[in-house]
Amino acid sequence: MRVTSEMPPIPWHKARRADTRQPLTPEAVVEAGIHVLDREGLEGLTMRRVAQELGTGPASLYAHVSGKDELLELMLERISGEIRLPGRPEPERWKEQIKEVCREAQRVYTAHRDITVVSLGGIQLGPNKLKVAEFVVGLLLSAGIPRQVAAYALDGLGQLIDSDAYEASLYTAKIAAGVDVDAYFDGVRDYLARLPEERFPLLKEMAETMVHGDGDERFEFKVEVFLRGLESYIER
Amino acid sequence: MRVTSEMPPIPWHKARRADTRQPLTPEAVVEAGIHVLDREGLEGLTMRRVAQELGTGPASLYAHVSGKDELLELMLERISGEIRLPGRPEPERWKEQIKEVCREAQRVYTAHRDITVVSLGGIQLGPNKLKVAEFVVGLLLSAGIPRQVAAYALDGLGQLIDSDAYEASLYTAKIAAGVDVDAYFDGVRDYLARLPEERFPLLKEMAETMVHGDGDERFEFKVEVFLRGLESYIER
DNA sequence: CGCGGCTTCGAACGCTGTTCGCTCTCGGTT
DNA sequence: AACCGAGAGCGAACAGCGTTCGAAGCCGCG
Numbered sequence: 001m002r003v004t005s006e007m008p009p010i011p012w013h014k015a016r017r018a019d020t021r022q023p024l025t026p027e028a029v030v031e032a033g034i035h036v037l038d039r040e041g042l043e044g045l046t047m048r049r050v051a052q053e054l055g056t057g058p059a060s061l062y063a064h065v066s067g068k069d070e071l072l073e074l075m076l077e078r079i080s081g082e083i084r085l086p087g088r089p090e091p092e093r094w095k096e097q098i099k100e101v102c103r104e105a106q107r108v109y110t111a112h113r114d115i116t117v118v119s120l121g122g123i124q125l126g127p128n129k130l131k132v133a134e135f136v137v138g139l140l141l142s143a144g145i146p147r148q149v150a151a152y153a154l155d156g157l158g159q160l161i162d163s164d165a166y167e168a169s170l171y172t173a174k175i176a177a178g179v180d181v182d183a184y185f186d187g188v189r190d191y192l193a194r195l196p197e198e199r200f201p202l203l204k205e206m207a208e209t210m211v212h213g214d215g216d217e218r219f220e221f222k223v224e225v226f227l228r229g230l231e232s233y234i235e236r
Numbered sequence: 237m238r239v240t241s242e243m244p245p246i247p248w249h250k251a252r253r254a255d256t257r258q259p260l261t262p263e264a265v266v267e268a269g270i271h272v273l274d275r276e277g278l279e280g281l282t283m284r285r286v287a288q289e290l291g292t293g294p295a296s297l298y299a300h301v302s303g304k305d306e307l308l309e310l311m312l313e314r315i316s317g318e319i320r321l322p323g324r325p326e327p328e329r330w331k332e333q334i335k336e337v338c339r340e341a342q343r344v345y346t347a348h349r350d351i352t353v354v355s356l357g358g359i360q361l362g363p364n365k366l367k368v369a370e371f372v373v374g375l376l377l378s379a380g381i382p383r384q385v386a387a388y389a390l391d392g393l394g395q396l397i398d399s400d401a402y403e404a405s406l407y408t409a410k411i412a413a414g415v416d417v418d419a420y421f422d423g424v425r426d427y428l429a430r431l432p433e434e435r436f437p438l439l440k441e442m443a444e445t446m447v448h449g450d451g452d453e454r455f456e457f458k459v460e461v462f463l464r465g466l467e468s469y470i471e472r
Numbered sequence: 473c474g475c476g477g478c479t480t481c482g483a484a485c486g487c488t489g490t491t492c493g494c495t496c497t498c499g500g501t502t
Numbered sequence: 503a504a505c506c507g508a509g510a511g512c513g514a515a516c517a518g519c520g521t522t523c524g525a526a527g528c529c530g531c532g
Contacts, residue, residue: 024479047520057481058520064479068520117353120402125427127435134436141438149457151445156458163399166356191361199363200370202377209387221385222392229465260510283489293512294489300510304489473532480527488519496511502504 024054026064030074034112037075041173042114047071072118077126079115082108085135091142095227098139101132102161102223109165113173116162133158144234153230160222168215185211260290262300266310270348273311277409278350283307308354313362315351318344321371327378331463334375337368338397338459345401349409352401355394369394380470389466396458404451421447 032053037045047058047068054060065071083105086097109116133154140150175181192200192207203210213221268289273281283294283304290296301307319341322333345352369390376386411417428436428443439446449457 046518048518051481057483059481059483059522060479062521120356120399121406123424125424130431130436130439134439137438137442147442147445148448151442151448152454152457153461154446155454156461159396159399159403159458163356163395167395170357188359188361195366200366202373203366203370206373206383206387209383210390212384212387218388218391221388222395225389225392225465225469226461227465228468229461229463232464233461282487284487287512293514295491295512295514296510298490475532476530478527478529480525482525483523485522486520489517491516492514494511494513497509499506499508501506 024056024060024064026074028054029061029064029071030078033071033075034078037113037115038111041169042117072115073124073126076115076118076124077128079108079112080124080126080128080132082111083128083132085132089135089139089142091139094139094143095231098136098157098227099220099223101136102157102219105132105161106165106168106219109161110168110172114166114169116165116169119162120159120166140230144236145230146233146235149230149233153226156226157223160226164215164219164222168219171215260292260296260300262310264290265297265300265307266314269307269311270314273349273351274347277405278353308351309360309362312351312354312360313364315344315348316360316362316364316368318347319364319368321368325371325375325378327375330375330379331467334372334393334463335456335459337372338393338455341368341397342401342404342455345397346404346408350402350405352398352405355398356402376466380472381466382469382471385466385469389462392462393459396462400451400455400458404455407451 029050033045033050036049036053040049047061050071051058051061061071065074083101085104086100090097109119136157137150137154140153141147145153171181174184189207189211192203192210195204195207197204265286269281269286272285272289276285283297286307287294287297297307301310319337321340322336326333345355372393373386373390376389377383381389407417410420425443425447428439428446431440431443433440
């Protein structure tokens with residue numbers, strides 16, 4: 001209910017949004033989306049919230065983006081552009097370099113909260129993601145891994161990174177929400193330790209071992225295991 | 237607007253819901269939830285829809301279940317109970333038996349659409365899930381895999397199963413929605429084949445290889461790779 | 473100068489999870 | 503036998519969601 005609805009527009013208020021914001025392009029919408037995502041997570045990423053970030057209403061976004069799904073995919077592709085690859089592939093260090101890429105990808109995705117659910121949801125073919133894939137597949141082939149194995153491995157590594165980044169982001173979200181994660185894991189350990197001996201002897205006894213290690217350590221381990229498995233496919 | 241609001245209750249209508257439905261317990265709510273999930277997927281699983289399934293309104297559910305999140309976790313745990321384990325662990329066949337468990341888990345989860353997003357979201361400690369974990373960790377230890385490695389491996393295998401089942405469910409959902417998945421993959425292959433030579437030489441050339449193989453084949457491969465990697469940790 | 477097409481956006485639609493408060497039932501106590 | 507409190511059931515409502523519609527405004531081209 002604007003009381004000024006009958007009044008002439010105040011001249012120096014005219015281009016108010018244009019002062020602080022560029023004139024609304026798909027890129028600007030994506031950027032605003034990423035801002036909201038970083039601040040409030042995927043759950044808080046609503047079209048209304050993104051529109052607010054741009055000083056407008058939700059309906060305005062639909063001129064630049066077909067809907068929330070497309071916005072999410074554009075955001076994911078934009079974020080994938082942040083992944084930095086090693087300067088040049090070094091085939092003799094293929095395992096180490098693939099690990100570097102995995103670490104970097106995991107770092108970038110985790111930095112943007114739970115964006116990776118989008119990635120888990122389907123194949124992404126944007127240039128930024130493809131660039132990473134091209135680099136990794138090159139390393140695999142140069143290591144002597146058969147083509148079909150390399151293709152499947154690309155899939156597997158992507159899934160590993162995505163699901164791990166998703167899990168990691170949920171913990172950082174919990175921390176941000178004020179949950180004491182250490183206490184949570186203590187609770188899990190105690191729960192396991194108190195399991196009935198006759199049904200879960202191993203889990204009960206391994207309670208301490210089960211909760212040991214942080215996310216990075218576990219991620220590092222999974223990648224190492226996968227790469228060791230891949231190594232066994234090398235043909236000479 | 238019931239016109240009978242002033243009339244005495246018609247006796248044989250009295251227990252109308254009780255005739256067809258048990259008197260609403262947490263178990264009944266979970267079961268109804270699974271019915272809706274199977275029929276309409278996680279997206280179609282709403283509190284209203286579950287309530288409708290039970291012949292009541294959404295508010296009634298909250299007496300038995302604290303909210304949608306808890307309902308989902310209860311559903312996941314109930315579904316985990318469908319996973320059948322081999323009769324007894326056979327340490328000399330540990331790899332094959334772990335594969336059997338993975339296949340079975342993947343089958344069960346995929347049969348219930350995209351329920352595994354819940355699993356990706358955190359640690360589940362229900363007895364049904366723990367039973368599977370106990371079995372697998374027993375096999376790993378009996379194979380000579382160090383305790384800490386076994387603990388991490390449990391995590392890794394779970395993640396593999398969950399993310400794969402999630403992906404698989406999305407494709408079956410697409411099929412159910414009438415999408416021609418073969419045509420979709422043909423499109424992906426053509427897209428890859430038409431990539432610019434100078435930027436993506438490998439992906440371009442490997443287009444056919446990249447889209448080769450169905451979900452089961454890829455899943456089988458990933459599990460095999462992971463297990464081969466695990467094998468290298470065995471200490472004698 | 474006029475006009476057609478694109479952008480902008482207030483309002484609305486149908487949906488969601490959840491809460492409130494009233495009614496009703498039923499088991500246990502006085 | 504009477505009562506009463508606890509819990510279950512549930513209609514109504516709230517705040518918020520993604521998305522659509524239609525009117526208005528703007529800009530560049532003819």
